Amino acid sequence: MTIFNLFRKQRSAPTARERLQVLLAHERSSSGSDLVSLLREEILAVIAKHVQVDSDKVQVKMDRDENVTILEIDVEIPLDAVSQAA
């Protein structure tokens, strides 16, 4: 019986783990949403002073570690914008 079960049933724990990791990555970045969106706007404003960037090319994320909270800022700047600024 157990041998048949082994073939029939998929292990569910890895699925649980994966679903949680995806969900919590999203929830953590939106739970501090006030701060994150404020930072995003101000960072965007600073960059816009010097180079032109699309607002959706600026990503601000917050993630938590055992000891620190990491603020991840990802800005995609188009090539021609850099040459113009220089």
Place this chain on the structure above:
Amino acid sequence: MGKVIVVTSGKGGVGKTTSTAALGAALAQRNERVVVVDFDVGLRNLDLVMGAERRVVYDLINVIQGEAKLSQALIRDKRLETLFLLPASQTRDKDNLTPEGVERVITELKRVFDWVICDSPAGIESGATLAMRHADMAVVVTNPEVSSVRDSDRIIGLLDSKTMKAERGERMEKHLLLTRYDANRAERGDMLKVEDVLEILSIPLIGIIPESMDVLRASNIGAPVTLADARSAPAMAYFDAARRLAGEVLPITIPGEKRGIFGKIFARRAA
């Protein structure tokens, strides 16, 4: 000055009250002065799990509202001299639990006891945030199950933002207590493993309590599991967790693992 611990989880039914009673008794069994405080106004249960339900006269709300002195509301455990209970009110509205009142009571308790253990209500409403407000340390009770892990993550966020410690810019010490763990199911891949939960929540582990009949048996007779059957697997896991809370460094063991052939036969019979 005593240490204030909040036992919290977000989700209900994961073992906050059981763990509060067991850890409180385990610390008192080491001759430390302990008070367990029920913050679940309207749905109190710590009195029942501790076997003191018929001895409640005054409660936390009475003390906060000035209708009783703290010493009148405290109930001394019949088995352990150094263990006390401060029950929650069953009939009053939870709005009577004021931030100022809670602060006053906690400050007073800290002066008298080595440990003040606050049993938080489920949820993230005022009762839960007030229970964690003055904590020095948090025990986050989690089951190896998706909804419990998610809610614990939410609670960890609150511990890092809504507590006095967080507001002072200090770091809240948080510990994971994994309850209702079944090593065999985790091994078969049907339950999140200890390391999965640890990786997701990334807070240090203070203990793993195995799923066990002994927990229900203890609550049936109204005794913390560490008193009901001190040699049972969950009791031993709680004793270890209490020692870690007190600062001892112990290797973490996963209860129920490396079971021999006899253990397997008995496990099947027990299940």
